[in-house]
Amino acid sequence: MIDDSQRHAVGDTPLYSWLSVYLKGIAMGMADSIPGVSGGTIAFITGIYERLITAITNLDPNALALLGGLGSSSGRRRLYERLVEMDVPFLVVLGTGIVTAVVAMSRVVYGALQQAPGATFAFFFGLIAASAIVLYDQLSLSTPGRIVAAVAGFALAFLVSGVTAGADGIHTLPIVFVSGAIAIVAMILPGVSGAFFLVLLGQYEYLTGTLTAFVDGAIAVLLGDRSIASLLDPATTVVTFVGGAVIGVVTVAHAIRWALNHYRAATLSFLVSLMVGALRLPVIEMRANVETFSLASVSPLALAVLAGGGAVLVLDHYTDDLSY
Structure with missing residues:
Protein backbone atom coordinates (compact mmCIF):
# COMPACT_ATOMS: atom_id res chain seq x y z
CA MET A 1 0.00 0.00 0.00
CA ILE A 2 1.07 3.59 -0.56
CA ASP A 3 1.92 5.51 2.58
CA ASP A 4 -0.43 8.40 3.40
CA SER A 5 2.48 10.81 3.08
CA GLN A 6 2.97 9.63 -0.51
CA ARG A 7 -0.68 9.64 -1.61
CA HIS A 8 -1.08 13.18 -2.88
CA ALA A 9 -3.75 14.53 -5.15
CA VAL A 10 -2.11 15.92 -8.26
CA GLY A 11 -3.57 19.37 -7.72
CA ASP A 12 -2.37 19.47 -4.11
CA THR A 13 1.24 18.72 -4.98
CA PRO A 14 3.43 21.81 -5.49
CA LEU A 15 4.93 22.24 -8.93
CA TYR A 16 8.47 22.19 -7.54
CA SER A 17 7.79 18.72 -6.09
CA TRP A 18 6.89 17.39 -9.53
CA LEU A 19 9.94 19.15 -10.97
CA SER A 20 12.05 17.35 -8.37
CA VAL A 21 10.56 14.01 -9.39
CA TYR A 22 11.19 14.84 -13.06
CA LEU A 23 14.84 15.70 -12.39
CA LYS A 24 15.29 12.48 -10.41
CA GLY A 25 13.86 10.67 -13.44
CA ILE A 26 16.47 12.36 -15.64
CA ALA A 27 19.22 11.16 -13.29
CA MET A 28 17.81 7.63 -13.41
CA GLY A 29 17.51 7.75 -17.19
CA MET A 30 21.13 8.83 -17.59
CA ALA A 31 22.20 5.90 -15.42
CA ASP A 32 19.89 3.47 -17.23
CA SER A 33 21.50 4.42 -20.55
CA ILE A 34 25.01 3.37 -19.51
CA PRO A 35 26.03 -0.28 -19.04
CA GLY A 36 27.29 -0.88 -15.51
CA VAL A 37 25.39 1.95 -13.82
CA SER A 38 21.95 1.24 -12.36
CA GLY A 39 18.96 3.54 -12.39
CA GLY A 40 17.83 1.67 -9.28
CA THR A 41 20.92 2.91 -7.46
CA ILE A 42 20.05 6.49 -8.40
CA ALA A 43 16.52 5.91 -7.11
CA PHE A 44 18.04 4.77 -3.82
CA ILE A 45 20.32 7.81 -3.62
CA THR A 46 17.50 10.26 -4.33
CA GLY A 47 15.17 8.63 -1.80
CA ILE A 48 12.42 7.43 -4.14
CA TYR A 49 13.26 3.73 -4.48
CA GLU A 50 10.67 2.45 -2.01
CA ARG A 51 7.97 4.68 -3.45
CA LEU A 52 8.88 3.54 -6.97
CA ILE A 53 8.70 -0.17 -6.13
CA THR A 54 5.47 0.31 -4.18
CA ALA A 55 3.86 2.21 -7.06
CA ILE A 56 4.93 -0.39 -9.62
CA THR A 57 3.72 -3.36 -7.61
CA ASN A 58 0.43 -1.56 -6.83
CA LEU A 59 -0.45 -1.12 -10.49
CA ASP A 60 -3.82 -2.83 -10.94
CA PRO A 61 -5.01 -3.78 -14.46
CA ASN A 62 -8.56 -3.87 -13.10
CA ALA A 63 -8.44 -0.08 -12.99
CA LEU A 64 -8.84 -0.12 -16.77
CA ALA A 65 -12.48 -1.06 -16.22
CA LEU A 66 -13.02 2.46 -14.90
CA LEU A 67 -12.32 3.86 -18.38
CA GLY A 68 -15.92 2.98 -19.25
CA GLY A 69 -17.11 5.70 -16.89
CA LEU A 70 -15.27 8.56 -18.56
CA GLY A 71 -18.56 9.83 -19.95
CA SER A 72 -19.73 11.05 -16.56
CA SER A 73 -18.13 13.38 -14.03
CA SER A 74 -18.47 10.79 -11.27
CA GLY A 75 -16.77 8.17 -13.47
CA ARG A 76 -13.90 10.50 -14.26
CA ARG A 77 -13.53 11.29 -10.57
CA ARG A 78 -13.39 7.59 -9.65
CA LEU A 79 -10.73 6.97 -12.29
CA TYR A 80 -8.75 10.00 -11.10
CA GLU A 81 -8.89 8.87 -7.49
CA ARG A 82 -7.83 5.33 -8.42
CA LEU A 83 -4.86 6.62 -10.44
CA VAL A 84 -3.78 8.82 -7.54
CA GLU A 85 -4.19 5.89 -5.14
CA MET A 86 -1.84 3.81 -7.31
CA ASP A 87 0.54 6.81 -7.49
CA VAL A 88 0.36 6.80 -11.28
CA PRO A 89 1.04 10.58 -11.56
CA PHE A 90 4.37 9.96 -9.81
CA LEU A 91 5.22 7.17 -12.27
CA VAL A 92 4.26 9.33 -15.25
CA VAL A 93 6.38 12.32 -14.18
CA LEU A 94 9.32 10.11 -13.21
CA GLY A 95 8.99 8.12 -16.44
CA THR A 96 8.95 11.32 -18.50
CA GLY A 97 12.26 12.32 -16.93
CA ILE A 98 13.71 8.88 -17.58
CA VAL A 99 12.63 8.94 -21.23
CA THR A 100 14.04 12.46 -21.70
CA ALA A 101 17.46 11.37 -20.46
CA VAL A 102 17.45 8.05 -22.34
CA VAL A 103 16.70 9.82 -25.64
CA ALA A 104 19.51 12.32 -25.07
CA MET A 105 22.08 9.84 -23.75
CA SER A 106 21.39 7.20 -26.38
CA ARG A 107 22.40 9.70 -29.06
CA VAL A 108 25.67 10.44 -27.26
CA VAL A 109 26.52 6.78 -26.67
CA TYR A 110 25.56 5.71 -30.19
CA GLY A 111 27.79 8.44 -31.61
CA ALA A 112 30.64 7.27 -29.39
CA LEU A 113 30.18 3.68 -30.56
CA GLN A 114 30.37 4.82 -34.18
CA GLN A 115 33.36 7.13 -33.78
CA ALA A 116 35.44 5.30 -31.14
CA PRO A 117 34.09 1.78 -30.57
CA GLY A 118 37.26 0.49 -28.89
CA ALA A 119 37.43 3.26 -26.29
CA THR A 120 33.67 3.13 -25.73
CA PHE A 121 33.74 -0.59 -24.99
CA ALA A 122 36.79 -0.01 -22.78
CA PHE A 123 34.73 2.50 -20.83
CA PHE A 124 31.93 -0.08 -20.57
CA PHE A 125 34.49 -2.64 -19.34
CA GLY A 126 35.54 -0.30 -16.54
CA LEU A 127 31.94 0.42 -15.57
CA ILE A 128 30.89 -3.24 -15.49
CA ALA A 129 34.05 -4.54 -13.80
CA ALA A 130 33.94 -1.93 -11.04
CA SER A 131 30.23 -2.52 -10.50
CA ALA A 132 30.84 -6.26 -10.13
CA ILE A 133 33.69 -5.65 -7.66
CA VAL A 134 31.54 -3.31 -5.57
CA LEU A 135 28.62 -5.75 -5.49
CA TYR A 136 30.75 -8.83 -4.84
CA ASP A 137 32.04 -7.06 -1.74
CA GLN A 138 28.50 -7.29 -0.36
CA LEU A 139 28.11 -11.01 -1.14
CA SER A 140 29.25 -14.14 0.62
CA LEU A 141 29.67 -17.31 -1.45
CA SER A 142 29.54 -19.41 1.68
CA THR A 143 27.04 -22.08 0.63
CA PRO A 144 26.95 -24.58 -2.24
CA GLY A 145 23.75 -23.01 -3.55
CA ARG A 146 25.31 -19.57 -3.84
CA ILE A 147 28.42 -21.00 -5.50
CA VAL A 148 26.29 -22.89 -8.04
CA ALA A 149 24.29 -19.72 -8.75
CA ALA A 150 27.49 -17.72 -9.24
CA VAL A 151 29.03 -20.31 -11.57
CA ALA A 152 25.79 -20.56 -13.55
CA GLY A 153 25.61 -16.77 -13.96
CA PHE A 154 29.23 -16.50 -15.04
CA ALA A 155 28.97 -19.41 -17.50
CA LEU A 156 25.73 -18.14 -19.04
CA ALA A 157 27.06 -14.62 -19.59
CA PHE A 158 30.44 -15.86 -20.84
CA LEU A 159 28.78 -18.07 -23.47
CA VAL A 160 26.17 -15.53 -24.53
CA SER A 161 28.69 -12.68 -24.79
CA GLY A 162 30.90 -14.86 -26.95
CA VAL A 163 28.02 -15.29 -29.38
CA THR A 164 26.87 -11.67 -29.43
CA ALA A 165 30.29 -9.97 -29.53
CA GLY A 166 31.27 -8.84 -33.00
CA ALA A 167 28.07 -10.21 -34.53
CA ASP A 168 25.27 -8.32 -36.22
CA GLY A 169 22.86 -10.01 -33.86
CA ILE A 170 19.23 -10.95 -34.27
CA HIS A 171 16.98 -7.94 -33.99
CA THR A 172 13.56 -9.42 -34.64
CA LEU A 173 10.61 -7.90 -32.81
CA PRO A 174 10.23 -10.83 -30.38
CA ILE A 175 13.91 -10.45 -29.39
CA VAL A 176 13.45 -6.69 -28.96
CA PHE A 177 10.34 -7.31 -26.85
CA VAL A 178 12.15 -9.74 -24.56
CA SER A 179 15.10 -7.33 -24.33
CA GLY A 180 12.76 -4.60 -23.11
CA ALA A 181 11.29 -6.89 -20.46
CA ILE A 182 14.76 -7.82 -19.19
CA ALA A 183 16.22 -4.31 -19.36
CA ILE A 184 13.58 -2.99 -16.98
CA VAL A 185 15.53 -4.84 -14.26
CA ALA A 186 17.66 -1.68 -13.93
CA MET A 187 14.69 0.19 -12.47
CA ILE A 188 13.85 -2.62 -10.07
CA LEU A 189 17.18 -3.82 -8.74
CA PRO A 190 19.86 -1.38 -7.52
CA GLY A 191 23.36 -2.25 -8.61
CA VAL A 192 22.47 -4.10 -11.81
CA SER A 193 22.23 -2.16 -15.07
CA GLY A 194 19.51 -2.69 -17.65
CA ALA A 195 21.77 -1.31 -20.38
CA PHE A 196 24.27 -3.97 -19.37
CA PHE A 197 21.74 -6.67 -20.26
CA LEU A 198 21.20 -5.03 -23.67
CA VAL A 199 24.96 -5.19 -24.26
CA LEU A 200 25.02 -8.83 -23.20
CA LEU A 201 22.13 -9.66 -25.55
CA GLY A 202 23.79 -7.85 -28.46
CA GLN A 203 20.97 -5.29 -28.70
CA TYR A 204 22.55 -2.18 -27.18
CA GLU A 205 24.09 -0.55 -30.24
CA TYR A 206 21.14 -1.53 -32.44
CA LEU A 207 18.55 -0.09 -30.06
CA THR A 208 20.44 3.15 -29.35
CA GLY A 209 20.84 3.62 -33.09
CA THR A 210 17.16 2.87 -33.73
CA LEU A 211 16.04 5.33 -31.03
CA THR A 212 18.30 8.01 -32.48
CA ALA A 213 16.90 7.37 -35.96
CA PHE A 214 13.35 7.52 -34.62
CA VAL A 215 13.90 10.86 -32.86
CA ASP A 216 15.63 12.34 -35.90
CA GLY A 217 12.85 11.06 -38.14
CA ALA A 218 10.13 12.44 -35.89
CA ILE A 219 11.77 15.88 -35.92
CA ALA A 220 12.07 15.72 -39.72
CA VAL A 221 8.38 14.80 -40.01
CA LEU A 222 7.37 17.73 -37.80
CA LEU A 223 9.47 20.05 -39.98
CA GLY A 224 7.85 18.64 -43.11
CA ASP A 225 11.12 17.24 -44.49
CA ARG A 226 10.02 13.59 -44.44
CA SER A 227 6.83 11.59 -44.63
CA ILE A 228 5.40 9.89 -41.59
CA ALA A 229 5.71 6.56 -43.40
CA SER A 230 9.49 6.78 -43.00
CA LEU A 231 9.01 6.41 -39.25
CA LEU A 232 7.28 3.04 -39.50
CA ASP A 233 10.32 0.78 -39.02
CA PRO A 234 12.04 2.61 -36.13
CA ALA A 235 8.71 3.37 -34.47
CA THR A 236 7.72 -0.29 -34.56
CA THR A 237 10.98 -1.26 -32.87
CA VAL A 238 10.68 1.46 -30.21
CA VAL A 239 7.05 0.62 -29.44
CA THR A 240 7.89 -3.08 -29.22
CA PHE A 241 10.74 -2.41 -26.81
CA VAL A 242 8.55 -0.16 -24.66
CA GLY A 243 5.82 -2.80 -24.70
CA GLY A 244 8.31 -5.37 -23.45
CA ALA A 245 9.41 -2.98 -20.71
CA VAL A 246 5.82 -2.44 -19.60
CA ILE A 247 5.18 -6.18 -19.44
CA GLY A 248 8.48 -6.56 -17.62
CA VAL A 249 7.37 -4.04 -14.98
CA VAL A 250 4.40 -6.20 -13.98
CA THR A 251 6.17 -9.56 -14.36
CA VAL A 252 9.94 -9.28 -13.95
CA ALA A 253 9.53 -6.87 -11.04
CA HIS A 254 7.38 -9.32 -9.11
CA ALA A 255 9.62 -12.27 -10.03
CA ILE A 256 12.72 -10.44 -8.82
CA ARG A 257 11.05 -9.42 -5.58
CA TRP A 258 10.01 -13.04 -4.99
CA ALA A 259 13.52 -14.32 -5.73
CA LEU A 260 15.11 -11.71 -3.48
CA ASN A 261 12.65 -12.43 -0.67
CA HIS A 262 13.24 -16.19 -0.82
CA TYR A 263 16.77 -16.59 -2.22
CA ARG A 264 18.35 -13.17 -1.88
CA ALA A 265 22.02 -14.16 -1.65
CA ALA A 266 21.82 -16.74 -4.44
CA THR A 267 19.91 -14.35 -6.71
CA LEU A 268 22.46 -11.57 -6.23
CA SER A 269 25.31 -14.05 -6.70
CA PHE A 270 23.81 -15.07 -10.04
CA LEU A 271 23.21 -11.50 -11.22
CA VAL A 272 26.63 -10.19 -10.24
CA SER A 273 28.35 -13.20 -11.79
CA LEU A 274 26.49 -12.43 -15.00
CA MET A 275 28.34 -9.11 -15.04
CA VAL A 276 31.71 -10.80 -14.58
CA GLY A 277 31.09 -13.34 -17.33
CA ALA A 278 29.89 -10.62 -19.68
CA LEU A 279 33.24 -8.83 -19.49
CA ARG A 280 34.24 -11.16 -22.31
CA LEU A 281 32.18 -9.04 -24.71
CA PRO A 282 33.91 -5.65 -24.27
CA VAL A 283 37.29 -7.43 -24.30
CA ILE A 284 36.46 -8.99 -27.69
CA GLU A 285 35.21 -5.65 -29.01
CA MET A 286 38.33 -3.82 -27.80
CA ARG A 287 40.62 -6.36 -29.47
CA ALA A 288 38.58 -6.17 -32.67
CA ASN A 289 39.06 -2.41 -32.85
CA VAL A 290 42.80 -2.34 -32.22
CA GLU A 291 44.82 -3.24 -35.32
CA THR A 292 48.21 -3.38 -33.61
CA PHE A 293 48.96 -3.40 -29.89
CA SER A 294 51.29 -0.57 -28.95
CA LEU A 295 51.56 2.04 -26.24
CA ALA A 296 49.82 4.56 -28.48
CA VAL A 312 31.50 3.66 -10.37
CA LEU A 313 33.93 3.76 -7.43
CA VAL A 314 33.19 7.44 -6.82
CA LEU A 315 29.47 6.70 -6.89
CA ASP A 316 29.99 3.79 -4.49
CA HIS A 317 32.01 6.00 -2.15
CA TYR A 318 29.12 8.41 -1.75
CA THR A 319 26.52 5.63 -1.43
CA ASP A 320 28.48 3.29 0.82
CA ASP A 321 25.90 3.51 3.58
CA LEU A 322 23.08 2.26 1.33
CA SER A 323 21.95 -1.34 1.82
CA TYR A 324 20.83 -3.06 -1.38
Missing part, protein backbone atom coordinates in the same frame (compact mmCIF):
# COMPACT_ATOMS: atom_id res chain seq x y z
CA SER A 297 46.88 2.25 -29.24
CA VAL A 298 46.44 0.75 -25.77
CA SER A 299 46.78 3.96 -23.73
CA PRO A 300 43.37 5.42 -24.76
CA LEU A 301 41.73 2.08 -23.88
CA ALA A 302 43.42 1.99 -20.48
CA LEU A 303 42.33 5.55 -19.75
CA ALA A 304 38.75 4.71 -20.77
CA VAL A 305 38.75 1.65 -18.48
CA LEU A 306 40.02 3.78 -15.59
CA ALA A 307 37.44 6.46 -16.31
CA GLY A 308 34.59 3.95 -16.28
CA GLY A 309 35.81 2.16 -13.19
CA GLY A 310 36.54 5.42 -11.42
CA ALA A 311 33.03 6.72 -12.06
Whole structure:
Protein backbone atom coordinates (compact mmCIF):
# COMPACT_ATOMS: atom_id res chain seq x y z
CA MET A 1 0.00 0.00 0.00
CA ILE A 2 1.07 3.59 -0.56
CA ASP A 3 1.92 5.51 2.58
CA ASP A 4 -0.43 8.40 3.40
CA SER A 5 2.48 10.81 3.08
CA GLN A 6 2.97 9.63 -0.51
CA ARG A 7 -0.68 9.64 -1.61
CA HIS A 8 -1.08 13.18 -2.88
CA ALA A 9 -3.75 14.53 -5.15
CA VAL A 10 -2.11 15.92 -8.26
CA GLY A 11 -3.57 19.37 -7.72
CA ASP A 12 -2.37 19.47 -4.11
CA THR A 13 1.24 18.72 -4.98
CA PRO A 14 3.43 21.81 -5.49
CA LEU A 15 4.93 22.24 -8.93
CA TYR A 16 8.47 22.19 -7.54
CA SER A 17 7.79 18.72 -6.09
CA TRP A 18 6.89 17.39 -9.53
CA LEU A 19 9.94 19.15 -10.97
CA SER A 20 12.05 17.35 -8.37
CA VAL A 21 10.56 14.01 -9.39
CA TYR A 22 11.19 14.84 -13.06
CA LEU A 23 14.84 15.70 -12.39
CA LYS A 24 15.29 12.48 -10.41
CA GLY A 25 13.86 10.67 -13.44
CA ILE A 26 16.47 12.36 -15.64
CA ALA A 27 19.22 11.16 -13.29
CA MET A 28 17.81 7.63 -13.41
CA GLY A 29 17.51 7.75 -17.19
CA MET A 30 21.13 8.83 -17.59
CA ALA A 31 22.20 5.90 -15.42
CA ASP A 32 19.89 3.47 -17.23
CA SER A 33 21.50 4.42 -20.55
CA ILE A 34 25.01 3.37 -19.51
CA PRO A 35 26.03 -0.28 -19.04
CA GLY A 36 27.29 -0.88 -15.51
CA VAL A 37 25.39 1.95 -13.82
CA SER A 38 21.95 1.24 -12.36
CA GLY A 39 18.96 3.54 -12.39
CA GLY A 40 17.83 1.67 -9.28
CA THR A 41 20.92 2.91 -7.46
CA ILE A 42 20.05 6.49 -8.40
CA ALA A 43 16.52 5.91 -7.11
CA PHE A 44 18.04 4.77 -3.82
CA ILE A 45 20.32 7.81 -3.62
CA THR A 46 17.50 10.26 -4.33
CA GLY A 47 15.17 8.63 -1.80
CA ILE A 48 12.42 7.43 -4.14
CA TYR A 49 13.26 3.73 -4.48
CA GLU A 50 10.67 2.45 -2.01
CA ARG A 51 7.97 4.68 -3.45
CA LEU A 52 8.88 3.54 -6.97
CA ILE A 53 8.70 -0.17 -6.13
CA THR A 54 5.47 0.31 -4.18
CA ALA A 55 3.86 2.21 -7.06
CA ILE A 56 4.93 -0.39 -9.62
CA THR A 57 3.72 -3.36 -7.61
CA ASN A 58 0.43 -1.56 -6.83
CA LEU A 59 -0.45 -1.12 -10.49
CA ASP A 60 -3.82 -2.83 -10.94
CA PRO A 61 -5.01 -3.78 -14.46
CA ASN A 62 -8.56 -3.87 -13.10
CA ALA A 63 -8.44 -0.08 -12.99
CA LEU A 64 -8.84 -0.12 -16.77
CA ALA A 65 -12.48 -1.06 -16.22
CA LEU A 66 -13.02 2.46 -14.90
CA LEU A 67 -12.32 3.86 -18.38
CA GLY A 68 -15.92 2.98 -19.25
CA GLY A 69 -17.11 5.70 -16.89
CA LEU A 70 -15.27 8.56 -18.56
CA GLY A 71 -18.56 9.83 -19.95
CA SER A 72 -19.73 11.05 -16.56
CA SER A 73 -18.13 13.38 -14.03
CA SER A 74 -18.47 10.79 -11.27
CA GLY A 75 -16.77 8.17 -13.47
CA ARG A 76 -13.90 10.50 -14.26
CA ARG A 77 -13.53 11.29 -10.57
CA ARG A 78 -13.39 7.59 -9.65
CA LEU A 79 -10.73 6.97 -12.29
CA TYR A 80 -8.75 10.00 -11.10
CA GLU A 81 -8.89 8.87 -7.49
CA ARG A 82 -7.83 5.33 -8.42
CA LEU A 83 -4.86 6.62 -10.44
CA VAL A 84 -3.78 8.82 -7.54
CA GLU A 85 -4.19 5.89 -5.14
CA MET A 86 -1.84 3.81 -7.31
CA ASP A 87 0.54 6.81 -7.49
CA VAL A 88 0.36 6.80 -11.28
CA PRO A 89 1.04 10.58 -11.56
CA PHE A 90 4.37 9.96 -9.81
CA LEU A 91 5.22 7.17 -12.27
CA VAL A 92 4.26 9.33 -15.25
CA VAL A 93 6.38 12.32 -14.18
CA LEU A 94 9.32 10.11 -13.21
CA GLY A 95 8.99 8.12 -16.44
CA THR A 96 8.95 11.32 -18.50
CA GLY A 97 12.26 12.32 -16.93
CA ILE A 98 13.71 8.88 -17.58
CA VAL A 99 12.63 8.94 -21.23
CA THR A 100 14.04 12.46 -21.70
CA ALA A 101 17.46 11.37 -20.46
CA VAL A 102 17.45 8.05 -22.34
CA VAL A 103 16.70 9.82 -25.64
CA ALA A 104 19.51 12.32 -25.07
CA MET A 105 22.08 9.84 -23.75
CA SER A 106 21.39 7.20 -26.38
CA ARG A 107 22.40 9.70 -29.06
CA VAL A 108 25.67 10.44 -27.26
CA VAL A 109 26.52 6.78 -26.67
CA TYR A 110 25.56 5.71 -30.19
CA GLY A 111 27.79 8.44 -31.61
CA ALA A 112 30.64 7.27 -29.39
CA LEU A 113 30.18 3.68 -30.56
CA GLN A 114 30.37 4.82 -34.18
CA GLN A 115 33.36 7.13 -33.78
CA ALA A 116 35.44 5.30 -31.14
CA PRO A 117 34.09 1.78 -30.57
CA GLY A 118 37.26 0.49 -28.89
CA ALA A 119 37.43 3.26 -26.29
CA THR A 120 33.67 3.13 -25.73
CA PHE A 121 33.74 -0.59 -24.99
CA ALA A 122 36.79 -0.01 -22.78
CA PHE A 123 34.73 2.50 -20.83
CA PHE A 124 31.93 -0.08 -20.57
CA PHE A 125 34.49 -2.64 -19.34
CA GLY A 126 35.54 -0.30 -16.54
CA LEU A 127 31.94 0.42 -15.57
CA ILE A 128 30.89 -3.24 -15.49
CA ALA A 129 34.05 -4.54 -13.80
CA ALA A 130 33.94 -1.93 -11.04
CA SER A 131 30.23 -2.52 -10.50
CA ALA A 132 30.84 -6.26 -10.13
CA ILE A 133 33.69 -5.65 -7.66
CA VAL A 134 31.54 -3.31 -5.57
CA LEU A 135 28.62 -5.75 -5.49
CA TYR A 136 30.75 -8.83 -4.84
CA ASP A 137 32.04 -7.06 -1.74
CA GLN A 138 28.50 -7.29 -0.36
CA LEU A 139 28.11 -11.01 -1.14
CA SER A 140 29.25 -14.14 0.62
CA LEU A 141 29.67 -17.31 -1.45
CA SER A 142 29.54 -19.41 1.68
CA THR A 143 27.04 -22.08 0.63
CA PRO A 144 26.95 -24.58 -2.24
CA GLY A 145 23.75 -23.01 -3.55
CA ARG A 146 25.31 -19.57 -3.84
CA ILE A 147 28.42 -21.00 -5.50
CA VAL A 148 26.29 -22.89 -8.04
CA ALA A 149 24.29 -19.72 -8.75
CA ALA A 150 27.49 -17.72 -9.24
CA VAL A 151 29.03 -20.31 -11.57
CA ALA A 152 25.79 -20.56 -13.55
CA GLY A 153 25.61 -16.77 -13.96
CA PHE A 154 29.23 -16.50 -15.04
CA ALA A 155 28.97 -19.41 -17.50
CA LEU A 156 25.73 -18.14 -19.04
CA ALA A 157 27.06 -14.62 -19.59
CA PHE A 158 30.44 -15.86 -20.84
CA LEU A 159 28.78 -18.07 -23.47
CA VAL A 160 26.17 -15.53 -24.53
CA SER A 161 28.69 -12.68 -24.79
CA GLY A 162 30.90 -14.86 -26.95
CA VAL A 163 28.02 -15.29 -29.38
CA THR A 164 26.87 -11.67 -29.43
CA ALA A 165 30.29 -9.97 -29.53
CA GLY A 166 31.27 -8.84 -33.00
CA ALA A 167 28.07 -10.21 -34.53
CA ASP A 168 25.27 -8.32 -36.22
CA GLY A 169 22.86 -10.01 -33.86
CA ILE A 170 19.23 -10.95 -34.27
CA HIS A 171 16.98 -7.94 -33.99
CA THR A 172 13.56 -9.42 -34.64
CA LEU A 173 10.61 -7.90 -32.81
CA PRO A 174 10.23 -10.83 -30.38
CA ILE A 175 13.91 -10.45 -29.39
CA VAL A 176 13.45 -6.69 -28.96
CA PHE A 177 10.34 -7.31 -26.85
CA VAL A 178 12.15 -9.74 -24.56
CA SER A 179 15.10 -7.33 -24.33
CA GLY A 180 12.76 -4.60 -23.11
CA ALA A 181 11.29 -6.89 -20.46
CA ILE A 182 14.76 -7.82 -19.19
CA ALA A 183 16.22 -4.31 -19.36
CA ILE A 184 13.58 -2.99 -16.98
CA VAL A 185 15.53 -4.84 -14.26
CA ALA A 186 17.66 -1.68 -13.93
CA MET A 187 14.69 0.19 -12.47
CA ILE A 188 13.85 -2.62 -10.07
CA LEU A 189 17.18 -3.82 -8.74
CA PRO A 190 19.86 -1.38 -7.52
CA GLY A 191 23.36 -2.25 -8.61
CA VAL A 192 22.47 -4.10 -11.81
CA SER A 193 22.23 -2.16 -15.07
CA GLY A 194 19.51 -2.69 -17.65
CA ALA A 195 21.77 -1.31 -20.38
CA PHE A 196 24.27 -3.97 -19.37
CA PHE A 197 21.74 -6.67 -20.26
CA LEU A 198 21.20 -5.03 -23.67
CA VAL A 199 24.96 -5.19 -24.26
CA LEU A 200 25.02 -8.83 -23.20
CA LEU A 201 22.13 -9.66 -25.55
CA GLY A 202 23.79 -7.85 -28.46
CA GLN A 203 20.97 -5.29 -28.70
CA TYR A 204 22.55 -2.18 -27.18
CA GLU A 205 24.09 -0.55 -30.24
CA TYR A 206 21.14 -1.53 -32.44
CA LEU A 207 18.55 -0.09 -30.06
CA THR A 208 20.44 3.15 -29.35
CA GLY A 209 20.84 3.62 -33.09
CA THR A 210 17.16 2.87 -33.73
CA LEU A 211 16.04 5.33 -31.03
CA THR A 212 18.30 8.01 -32.48
CA ALA A 213 16.90 7.37 -35.96
CA PHE A 214 13.35 7.52 -34.62
CA VAL A 215 13.90 10.86 -32.86
CA ASP A 216 15.63 12.34 -35.90
CA GLY A 217 12.85 11.06 -38.14
CA ALA A 218 10.13 12.44 -35.89
CA ILE A 219 11.77 15.88 -35.92
CA ALA A 220 12.07 15.72 -39.72
CA VAL A 221 8.38 14.80 -40.01
CA LEU A 222 7.37 17.73 -37.80
CA LEU A 223 9.47 20.05 -39.98
CA GLY A 224 7.85 18.64 -43.11
CA ASP A 225 11.12 17.24 -44.49
CA ARG A 226 10.02 13.59 -44.44
CA SER A 227 6.83 11.59 -44.63
CA ILE A 228 5.40 9.89 -41.59
CA ALA A 229 5.71 6.56 -43.40
CA SER A 230 9.49 6.78 -43.00
CA LEU A 231 9.01 6.41 -39.25
CA LEU A 232 7.28 3.04 -39.50
CA ASP A 233 10.32 0.78 -39.02
CA PRO A 234 12.04 2.61 -36.13
CA ALA A 235 8.71 3.37 -34.47
CA THR A 236 7.72 -0.29 -34.56
CA THR A 237 10.98 -1.26 -32.87
CA VAL A 238 10.68 1.46 -30.21
CA VAL A 239 7.05 0.62 -29.44
CA THR A 240 7.89 -3.08 -29.22
CA PHE A 241 10.74 -2.41 -26.81
CA VAL A 242 8.55 -0.16 -24.66
CA GLY A 243 5.82 -2.80 -24.70
CA GLY A 244 8.31 -5.37 -23.45
CA ALA A 245 9.41 -2.98 -20.71
CA VAL A 246 5.82 -2.44 -19.60
CA ILE A 247 5.18 -6.18 -19.44
CA GLY A 248 8.48 -6.56 -17.62
CA VAL A 249 7.37 -4.04 -14.98
CA VAL A 250 4.40 -6.20 -13.98
CA THR A 251 6.17 -9.56 -14.36
CA VAL A 252 9.94 -9.28 -13.95
CA ALA A 253 9.53 -6.87 -11.04
CA HIS A 254 7.38 -9.32 -9.11
CA ALA A 255 9.62 -12.27 -10.03
CA ILE A 256 12.72 -10.44 -8.82
CA ARG A 257 11.05 -9.42 -5.58
CA TRP A 258 10.01 -13.04 -4.99
CA ALA A 259 13.52 -14.32 -5.73
CA LEU A 260 15.11 -11.71 -3.48
CA ASN A 261 12.65 -12.43 -0.67
CA HIS A 262 13.24 -16.19 -0.82
CA TYR A 263 16.77 -16.59 -2.22
CA ARG A 264 18.35 -13.17 -1.88
CA ALA A 265 22.02 -14.16 -1.65
CA ALA A 266 21.82 -16.74 -4.44
CA THR A 267 19.91 -14.35 -6.71
CA LEU A 268 22.46 -11.57 -6.23
CA SER A 269 25.31 -14.05 -6.70
CA PHE A 270 23.81 -15.07 -10.04
CA LEU A 271 23.21 -11.50 -11.22
CA VAL A 272 26.63 -10.19 -10.24
CA SER A 273 28.35 -13.20 -11.79
CA LEU A 274 26.49 -12.43 -15.00
CA MET A 275 28.34 -9.11 -15.04
CA VAL A 276 31.71 -10.80 -14.58
CA GLY A 277 31.09 -13.34 -17.33
CA ALA A 278 29.89 -10.62 -19.68
CA LEU A 279 33.24 -8.83 -19.49
CA ARG A 280 34.24 -11.16 -22.31
CA LEU A 281 32.18 -9.04 -24.71
CA PRO A 282 33.91 -5.65 -24.27
CA VAL A 283 37.29 -7.43 -24.30
CA ILE A 284 36.46 -8.99 -27.69
CA GLU A 285 35.21 -5.65 -29.01
CA MET A 286 38.33 -3.82 -27.80
CA ARG A 287 40.62 -6.36 -29.47
CA ALA A 288 38.58 -6.17 -32.67
CA ASN A 289 39.06 -2.41 -32.85
CA VAL A 290 42.80 -2.34 -32.22
CA GLU A 291 44.82 -3.24 -35.32
CA THR A 292 48.21 -3.38 -33.61
CA PHE A 293 48.96 -3.40 -29.89
CA SER A 294 51.29 -0.57 -28.95
CA LEU A 295 51.56 2.04 -26.24
CA ALA A 296 49.82 4.56 -28.48
CA SER A 297 46.88 2.25 -29.24
CA VAL A 298 46.44 0.75 -25.77
CA SER A 299 46.78 3.96 -23.73
CA PRO A 300 43.37 5.42 -24.76
CA LEU A 301 41.73 2.08 -23.88
CA ALA A 302 43.42 1.99 -20.48
CA LEU A 303 42.33 5.55 -19.75
CA ALA A 304 38.75 4.71 -20.77
CA VAL A 305 38.75 1.65 -18.48
CA LEU A 306 40.02 3.78 -15.59
CA ALA A 307 37.44 6.46 -16.31
CA GLY A 308 34.59 3.95 -16.28
CA GLY A 309 35.81 2.16 -13.19
CA GLY A 310 36.54 5.42 -11.42
CA ALA A 311 33.03 6.72 -12.06
CA VAL A 312 31.50 3.66 -10.37
CA LEU A 313 33.93 3.76 -7.43
CA VAL A 314 33.19 7.44 -6.82
CA LEU A 315 29.47 6.70 -6.89
CA ASP A 316 29.99 3.79 -4.49
CA HIS A 317 32.01 6.00 -2.15
CA TYR A 318 29.12 8.41 -1.75
CA THR A 319 26.52 5.63 -1.43
CA ASP A 320 28.48 3.29 0.82
CA ASP A 321 25.90 3.51 3.58
CA LEU A 322 23.08 2.26 1.33
CA SER A 323 21.95 -1.34 1.82
CA TYR A 324 20.83 -3.06 -1.38
